[in-house]
Every structure is written in structure tokens, then in C-alpha cells.
Amino acid sequence: MGVRQMIEADSLTKEYGNVTAVNRVSFTVTEGELFGLLGPNGSGKTTMIRMLTGQIPPTSGSARVMGLDAAKDPIGVRGLVGIIPEQETPPSFLTAEEYLRFVARIRSLDDVDERCDRWFDLLEFGDKRNVLCKDLSRGTRQKLMFSQAFLHEPELALIDEPLINLDPIMQRTVKDFLREYVQGGGTVFFSTHILEIAEEICDRIGVIHNGRLLHAGQLEDLIGSGRHLESFFLDLVRGDAGA
Amino acid sequence: MPVPDLFCAMMKEEWRMHSTIFGSLGFALFPAVIAVFALLGSLTLPLFADVLPYDAVALFAHALFLLMGVMVGSFGLMGREFMNRRFGQASLVAYASRSLPVSERRIFAAFLVKDTVYYILLYVLPFAAGFAAATPFIGLDPGLAVLAFVSLALAFLLGLSAVCFLSTLYARSVALLAGTAAGLAVLALAAFRLGAITVSAVLPPYAFFLDPAVEPLAISLLLILVPAAASVLFVTVDYPDRTKRFKNSLDPLAERVRTLGSAHFIAKDALDLLRSEGGAGKVIFSFLFPLGLVWVCLRVLIRFIPGIDPLVVFSALLGVISATIYNWLTEFDSFTSYAFLPVEVSEVIDAKLKSYALANLLPLGVLVLAAATSGGAGTFIPALAAFASVSAYTLAVTVYLTGLHPNVMLYHAWVFLRYLLAISPALLLLIFASILDPLYAFGSLLLILPAALLLSRGRTRWQAWEMPGY
Numbered sequence: 001m002g003v004r005q006m007i008e009a010d011s012l013t014k015e016y017g018n019v020t021a022v023n024r025v026s027f028t029v030t031e032g033e034l035f036g037l038l039g040p041n042g043s044g045k046t047t048m049i050r051m052l053t054g055q056i057p058p059t060s061g062s063a064r065v066m067g068l069d070a071a072k073d074p075i076g077v078r079g080l081v082g083i084i085p086e087q088e089t090p091p092s093f094l095t096a097e098e099y100l101r102f103v104a105r106i107r108s109l110d111d112v113d114e115r116c117d118r119w120f121d122l123l124e125f126g127d128k129r130n131v132l133c134k135d136l137s138r139g140t141r142q143k144l145m146f147s148q149a150f151l152h153e154p155e156l157a158l159i160d161e162p163l164i165n166l167d168p169i170m171q172r173t174v175k176d177f178l179r180e181y182v183q184g185g186g187t188v189f190f191s192t193h194i195l196e197i198a199e200e201i202c203d204r205i206g207v208i209h210n211g212r213l214l215h216a217g218q219l220e221d222l223i224g225s226g227r228h229l230e231s232f233f234l235d236l237v238r239g240d241a242g243a
Numbered sequence: 244m245p246v247p248d249l250f251c252a253m254m255k256e257e258w259r260m261h262s263t264i265f266g267s268l269g270f271a272l273f274p275a276v277i278a279v280f281a282l283l284g285s286l287t288l289p290l291f292a293d294v295l296p297y298d299a300v301a302l303f304a305h306a307l308f309l310l311m312g313v314m315v316g317s318f319g320l321m322g323r324e325f326m327n328r329r330f331g332q333a334s335l336v337a338y339a340s341r342s343l344p345v346s347e348r349r350i351f352a353a354f355l356v357k358d359t360v361y362y363i364l365l366y367v368l369p370f371a372a373g374f375a376a377a378t379p380f381i382g383l384d385p386g387l388a389v390l391a392f393v394s395l396a397l398a399f400l401l402g403l404s405a406v407c408f409l410s411t412l413y414a415r416s417v418a419l420l421a422g423t424a425a426g427l428a429v430l431a432l433a434a435f436r437l438g439a440i441t442v443s444a445v446l447p448p449y450a451f452f453l454d455p456a457v458e459p460l461a462i463s464l465l466l467i468l469v470p471a472a473a474s475v476l477f478v479t480v481d482y483p484d485r486t487k488r489f490k491n492s493l494d495p496l497a498e499r500v501r502t503l504g505s506a507h508f509i510a511k512d513a514l515d516l517l518r519s520e521g522g523a524g525k526v527i528f529s530f531l532f533p534l535g536l537v538w539v540c541l542r543v544l545i546r547f548i549p550g551i552d553p554l555v556v557f558s559a560l561l562g563v564i565s566a567t568i569y570n571w572l573t574e575f576d577s578f579t580s581y582a583f584l585p586v587e588v589s590e591v592i593d594a595k596l597k598s599y600a601l602a603n604l605l606p607l608g609v610l611v612l613a614a615a616t617s618g619g620a621g622t623f624i625p626a627l628a629a630f631a632s633v634s635a636y637t638l639a640v641t642v643y644l645t646g647l648h649p650n651v652m653l654y655h656a657w658v659f660l661r662y663l664l665a666i667s668p669a670l671l672l673l674i675f676a677s678i679l680d681p682l683y684a685f686g687s688l689l690l691i692l693p694a695a696l697l698l699s700r701g702r703t704r705w706q707a708w709e710m711p712g713y
Contacts, residue, residue, distance in 0.1 A: 055582045079585035091580055093518040094511060098493040105497070105507040106584050130488040132518065149583075 004031040006156045006187045007052060011061035014047050014211075021047040023211040024061065029189050029204075031155075034182045036198035036219075037191040038233060039208035045191035046086055048208065049160050052189070053083050066156055079107070082149035086160035086191075090144050092134035096125065099133055103148045119147035123173065138165040146174065150181075157181075159190040163197055175201050199229045207233060209240045249345065249353035250360075257361050261654055272656030274369035280663060281373025289381050298453065299540070304391075305398040305449040306536040308367065312402025313532065315362050316410070317525070351478040355471060358403060367396045390455055397448035397463045400471075408470035413520075414479050445539070489518070500601070508594030509601070515575040526571050527605070533564050534609060552681040554619030558610055558626035559673050559687070562633025563666065565606035569638055570649045572598050578647055589702040591647060596698070599638060606630065625684035629673060632687035632694075639694035639701070640665045646705030 007029040014022040022044040029035045039045045050056045052063050054074020063070040065077045090099045097116055104112040120126035123143040128136060136144065142165045149157055162178070163171045178188055179201055192198060198205055199219070206216040214236045222232055261270045288300060375388030412420040434444075443450035443459070447466060451459035496510035503509060517523055537560050541553045572595050578588055610630055614623040644662055645652035652658050669690060676683035 053583060075585045075587060078583065083583035085583050088579055088583065091511065091515070091576070093515045093575060094493065095489050095491070097491055098489075098514070101491065101493055102507055102511060103584065106581075106586055130490060131486065132489070135486040 005029070005064075006031050006033075006066055007035075007189060008064040009048075009052070009061070010063070012048070012051055012058050012063055013060045014044075014051060014056065015059040020211050022051065022058075022208075025208070025211070025213045026061075027206055027213060027216045029187060031187050032182060032185055034178060034188045034201055034203045035190070036202035036205045037189065037208055038193065038195065038198055038205055039191070040193055040237060043193075043208045044211040045193075045208060046160055047211075049083075049085075049158050049189075049191055053078055053081065053158055080154060080156065082152065082154040082157040084145050084149045084157070084159040084162065086164065088145070089141050090133040090136075090148070093132060095130050095132055096120075096136065096140070096144050097129040099144060100147060100151060103151055107152045109152055115151050116147075119143075119151065122177065123147060123170065139167060139170065142166055143170065155185070156187045156189070159188065161192055161194075162190050163192075163194070195229050195233055205229070207236050209237045212240070214240055246349055246353045246356070249350060250356050253353055253357040254361060257357065269655045269657060273654055273659060274365055276656045276660045276663075277366060278369035278373035278376075281370045282376050283373075285374045285377030286380060288377075301391075301452055302446075302449055302540055304370075304395060305446055305452065306533075306540060308370075308395045308398040309402040309446065309448075310533050310536065311362070311366055312399040312404075313406050314402075314529070315358055315399075316403040316406030317529065348475055348478055352475045355403075355407060355475065359400060362403075363396050363399065367392060367399055371395065390452060394448045394452035394455075394463075397451065397460075397467065398446065400467045401446075401448060401463065404467045404471040404474070407474040411474040411477050411479075415477060487518075500597075503597050503601075505590070505594035505597055508591065509598050512572050512576070512595065512598040516571060519575050526568065526602075529571070530564065530568065530605065531609075534561065537561075537564070538613075551678050552619070552622050552626075554614055554617060554622050554626045555629055555677040555681045555684045556674050557613055558630040559633050559670060559677070559684070561606050561610060562630045562635075563637050563670060565603055565630075565634045566637035566641055568602045568605075569595065569599050569641055572602070573647050573649060576647070588647065588706045592642060592702050592705065595647070596638075596642075603634060606634070622681040622684075625677070625681050629677070629684040629687045632690040633670065633673065636669065636690035636694040637666055639697035643697040643701035643704065646701065 005028050007027075009025055009027050011024045011026055012022055013020065013024050025044075025048065037045050037048060047056070051058050052065055052070055054065075054070040054077045057071045066080050068076045068080070070077050090096075091102075094102060097120075100116045100119065101112055104115060109115060116129075117126075120129055123146065125140050125143050128140050133141065133144065146162070149159070163174060166174060175197070182188055182203070202219050204217065205219050205222075207214045219229070222229065258270075288295075288297065371388050371392035374391055375385055377383075378385045378388055409420060409423075412423055443453070447459045447463040451463055492514060493507065493510050496513055497506035500506050500509045516526055519525075537557060541551075541557055545551055545553055576591075578591060581591060607630070610626065611623075614620050614626065619626065640662060641649050644658050644665075653662060669687075673684065673687050676686060
């Protein structure tokens with residue numbers, strides 16, 4: 001059996017007026033991989049995730065996610081994958097539990113009680129299940145967004161800054177979960193500008209700067225060559241900025 | 244940071260917030276649209292002078308600006324969540340007292356001054372300018388436009404300061420707000436019993452317009468400045484800890500409306516309205532308040548137009564006002580909340596329409612009550628037809644032009660112009676036809692066809708729209 005491609009980006013480009021947020025980016029992510037897209041603030045990471053999940057159409061190029069064209073069948077893609085956007089917060093006037101139930105209904109899931117309980121237990125926020133989302137701390141909101149993305153046990157998760165607002169203990173829990181999830185056959189594509197996270201959990205990384213993909217490759221190869229991710233990243237980005 | 248600097252920062256912020264969405268020109272033309280409409284409306288005044296006396300038009304205008312003041316005040320003061328839902332993760336100077344070395348009192352004072360200047364420039368000045376441009380052609384003294392500018396600004400500020408005062412009371416204590424509201428209600432009832440309630444007493448700026456004397460001006464200023472000063476003096480951002488816990492109400496509510504489909508979206512709409520600041524009361528207040536004004540205005544009109552059937556005219560206006568319920572239904576929601584889920588814009592719009600249909604039981608109840616208490620039972624059926632048709636048509640126009648963002652998009656000059664052009668002629672035609680014969684109100688049923696067409700097109704039109712982010 002061949003390797004299953006979970007994400008195939010082909011010359012993806014997004015322009016906002018005169019600004020090119022993502023510029024002819026091509027890469028693939030295979031099943032069972034934990035791929036980290038690294039880049040400084042404003043480099044095009046969020047735009048990339050939004051295009052891959054059909055939230056915004058590309059100006060040119062295409063993206064196939066789990067075999068579906070993200071621009072032509074965005075609902076199909078979003079039905080299959082789990083997404084954690086960076087900015088979005090859960091609805092203010094639902095409680096944490098109500099929000100998970102709301103998402104479960106949208107995704108037509110069964111066993112809603114068990115699914116909710118599992119995530120309240122894993123991320124240790126069951127005591128907040130009856131609190132309105134607007135009254136939750138940022139960290140708890142992030143836990144909730146994390147829970148909604150994995151509620152339907154997707155084969156692929158796309159996460160924009162996965163550990164944002166989480167305390168060190170919860171960061172450990174989430175990192176462990178992501179590794180286990182990938183070992184169990186799941187695939188993760190996440191973006192971050194925190195290199196330590198990538199260095200710790202990624203199989204493969206991509207470096208994006210000014211909307212262009214400067215590098216994509218195995219993290220193992222990089223470390224094997226004796227280089228640190230930080231110096232590699234800084235050399236790439238500074239070199240590109242100076243070019 | 245001095246108040247003038249804060250004021251300048253807030254003015255820039257308000258401008259940029261709107262112009263980011265519409266483009267500078269799209270938003271800058273908004274006052275021009277108001278001016279053109281005021282001009283055209285003023286030019287038609289002599290044509291309808293026999294049916295619609297100038298005093299009655301002036302009363303409508305003052306009531307309208309009072310209402311605008313209430314709406315602007317409500318919008319500005321409903322808090323960070325409100326803004327975030329509308330504009331994404333908005334961070335405004337008004338919410339910065341905890342991060343800037345500036346007192347909340349100073350920020351709030353600047354906020355009030357900003358709202359006063361900004362919205363008088365946006366609404367009142369262009370309206371008065373349009374009227375002024377028409378005065379030479381309709382035989383009125385141009386000086387009347389200056390008077391209108393002052394009195395309409397006073398009406399706007401009366402609404403704004405009243406809401407600011409009430410919101411400050413609410414921030415201090417819900418009981419204090421309830422007590423004040425009860426006290427005011429008792430006073431109003433007593434005054435009504437004593438026959439002391441007149442239009443001029445309720446709306447002193449209107450009295451000032453009719454008779455530009457010191458007394459109504461002083462009363463107006465007193466009613467504006469005292470609540471505004473009190474709200475600045477006692478403002479607080481240290482709201483009492485109202486972190487509430489709720490058991491799952493989503494599923495039980497959804498179960499009740501399961502047969503309608505989109506049950507969880509409808510249940511969410513209901514919870515948004517019930518649990519947001521002010522609860523269901525804010526919707527009912529914002530709905531009943533303009534209706535009360537309409538009713539008062541109609542009582543005045545009856546004196547001038549003996550043949551008018553107040554119930555039919557009331558029901559047509561009720562239909563327009565009830566469409567604002569859609570604004571509330573979209574107020575605490577944003578499609579960005581669903582953009583990462585397998586949900587289409589059309590699905591959310593459909594759910595809002597169902598929520599709207601359910602919420603319309605409120606205006607329907609008001610119509611039944613109005614018919615029962617005003618002796619208008621004879622024209623109830625045509626009035627009902629007018630209400631249902633106008634409500635559906637206004638809603639359809641709103642959905643088509645603004646999608647899920649009526650509270651933002653209606654500030655776009657072009658959108659606002661199209662909104663007015665789509666609704667005003669149909670409404671005026673219906674009102675004038677029903678003055679000739681209330682049974683002509685059945686003609687409003689013809690509006691159902693374009694309403695269905697607009698809704699159908701609106702559902703697909705908004706599918707691909709991207710709201711500019713902050």
C-alpha cells in the first residue's frame with residue numbers, strides 16, 4: 001500500500017490587495033506525521049491553515065485535504081478534520097459543556113456524554129463545565145477549543161498555535177496527547193513560532209517567511225546533521241530577509 | 244492622559260473600525276446618504292401637508308433621533324463581548340482602563356464626548372443639512388434648520404444620556420436599576436393619571452423645536468446633563484462578580500423546537516439573548532420603546548387625519564420595527580465562530596430565520612393587544628396581513644443586504660441607501676393606501692414574493708463573504 005497523503009498543497013497563493021500573504025507554497029503531509037509549520041509573526045501561517053481548511057479560498061493554486069479539494073468542498077473538509085483556530089474563542093453565552101454539545105450536534109455525533117467527559121477529564125477542566133465561555137480564563141478557553149477539535153476523533157487535526165495560553169503542566173499533557181495521537185495513526189499539522197515545541201514533538205517541519213516556504217524536511221535529518229533548530233531557523237529567516 | 248487626547252484616539256478608532264470594513268469612501272458617504280434622504284423627504288413635505296402636518300413630521304423626527312441615541316448608547320455600553328462578536332477580537336480604548344494609567348471615569352467621559360460628537364456629525368448634522376437645503380424650495384425659513392439641528396441633537400443626547408445612566412446603575416447594582424425603573428414607572432403612571440403627560444413633557448427637545456424658549460431648552464439640558472454627569476461620576480468597570488453557572492439548557496431547549504430543524508442553533512440564539520447583559524429585557528425594551536413612540540405619534544396623527552386607521556398603520560410600522568429583532572439575533576453571533584466547523588453560512592441564516600419567526604410571537608402579541616384595547620378589532624385581519632408581509636419583506640431586505648452582519652453593514656452608505664430605497668416606498672405606499680381604505684392593506688401580501696426571492700438570493704450571496712479582521 002502506498003503512503004496516504006493527508007495534505008497536498010500545490011502552489012498555494014493568497015493575495016490581499018497588493019499584499020501576498022502566501023506565495024506559491026507546495027508541500028505534502030503524510031498520514032501519521034506531526035508536521036510543524038514554523039514562521040515569525042505575520043509570515044503566513046494562519047492564512048495557510050485557513051486555506052487548507054477551506055475557510056478562505058486561495059487566489060491561485062490548490063489544496064487537497066484527505067482527498068478533498070479544500071476550496072471546492074470546504075464543508076466536506078471541515079467535517080473530516082479537527083481545527084483549532086488561533087484567534088477564535090467559543091461562544092460567550094454557552095457554557096463549556098453546552099459548547100461541546102453544540103459542536104457534537106453540528107457533527108451529528110453519538111455518545112455525547114462520554115465524549116464530553118473524556119475531554120473534561122483529560123484536560124482537567126470538568127469543574128468549569130457549567131461556566132459560561134465568556135467567564136472562562138484564556139487557558140480554559142484554549143482547552144475547550146482543543147476539545148471541540150478532537151471531539152469527533154478526526155484522522156487529521158490542523159492547529160494554529162496549539163499551546164497558546166496553556167500552563168506548563170497542561171502544555172505537557174497536550175504535547176503527550178499529540179504524540180500519542182500520531183502514534184495511533186492520526187496526523188497533525190500545526191503552526192507555531194515557538195521553536196521548542198516543534199523541536200520536541202515534530203516529525204517534520206516547514207519554515208515559512210514572507211509567505212514563502214523556505215524549507216520543508218525531516219527534523220531528524222536536521223538534528224542528525226548537528227544543527228540546532230533555532231540557529232537553522234534564524235539563518236533561514238535572516239538570510240531570506242536579507243536577500 | 245488628558246481627555247482631549249483620549250477623545251482624539253477614540254474618534255480615530257471609531258472611524259477606522261467602520262472604514263476598515265466598508266472602505267473609507269463607503270463609510271464617509273453614509274452622512275451624504277442621510278442628507279440626500281432628508282433633502283428628498285423635506286421636498287415632499289408640501290405634497291403631503293394636508294395629510295401629514297409639519298408638526299407631526301417634526302415629532303416623528305425627534306422621536307427617531309431619541310431612539311438613535313438609545314441605540315448608540317446601548318451599543319457602546321454593552322461591553323467587550325458585544326464588540327468581539329461584532330468585530331472579531333476587537334480591543335478598544337474604551338476597555339483599556341486596566342492596562343493604561345488612565346482612570347475609568349476619564350475614559351468614560353471621553354467616550355461620551357466621542358459618541359456625542361461622532362454621531363451628531365454622522366446623523367444629526369447631515370439630516371439638518373438636507374433639511375436646510377430644502378427650505379428655500381418649500382417655503383420655510385432656513386433658520387428653522389438650525390433650530391432643527393439643535394433640537395434633534397438634544398433628542399439624540401437625551402436618549403444617549405438616559406441609557407448611559409441606566410447602564411451605570413446596572414453596573415453598580417441590578418437592584419438599583421430595577422428600583423429606579425420601578426420608581427420612574429410609578430411616576431409616569433401617576434403623571435398619566437393626573438393627565439400631566441403630554442408629548443412636550445415626554446420629549447422636551449420637541450417642545451423646544453415648537454417653541455424655542457428658555458424653559459424647554461433648560462429642561463432638555465437638565466435631562467441630558469444630570470444623567471450623563473451621574474453616569475460619569477459613578478461609572479465602574481469593577482462589575483460585581485456575576486460569574487454564573489448554568490446546567491445544560493441547550494439540549495432541553497433544542498428538544499422543544501426539534502420539529503423546526505436547526506434546533507441547536509435556535510436554542511443557542513435563545514441562550515445568547517437570555518444570558519447576555521440585560522437578558523430578554525433588552526430586546527423587549529428596544530422593541531417596545533420605539534413602538535411606544537410610534538403609538539404616541541399615531542395618537543397625534545389621528546387628530547390631523549380623521550380617516551386614518553391607526554391599527555393598520557401601526558401594524559405596518561410594527562412590521563418594520565419587528566425586523567430589528569433580527570439585529571439582536573445576530574448581535575452576539577459571528578460566522579467566524581462556525582468557520583472552522585462543517586457549517587455553511589446559509590445554514591446559520593436559515594436558523595436565524597426560524598429564531599426570528601419564533602421571536603415574532605412578541606410583536607404578534609403586541610398587535611393583538613393593540614387591536615383589543617384600541618377598538619380596532621374590525622380591521623385586525625388586514626392589519627395582521629400588513630404586519631406579517633412588512634415584517635417578512637423588511638427581514639428579507641435586511642438579510643439580502645447585510646447577511647449575518649446587519650449591525651455593521653447598515654453603516655455602509657451604499658447598503659444603507661439600498662435598504663432605505665427598498666423599504667421606504669413600499670411602506671409609504673402601504674400606509675397611504677390604507678388611509679384611503681384599510682382593506683388595501685391586503686395588497687401588502689404582494690411583498691411576500693420579493694421577500695422569498697431576496698431570502699433565497701441572500702442565502703447564497705453571503706456564502707463567500709469574508710469579514711475583514713482586526
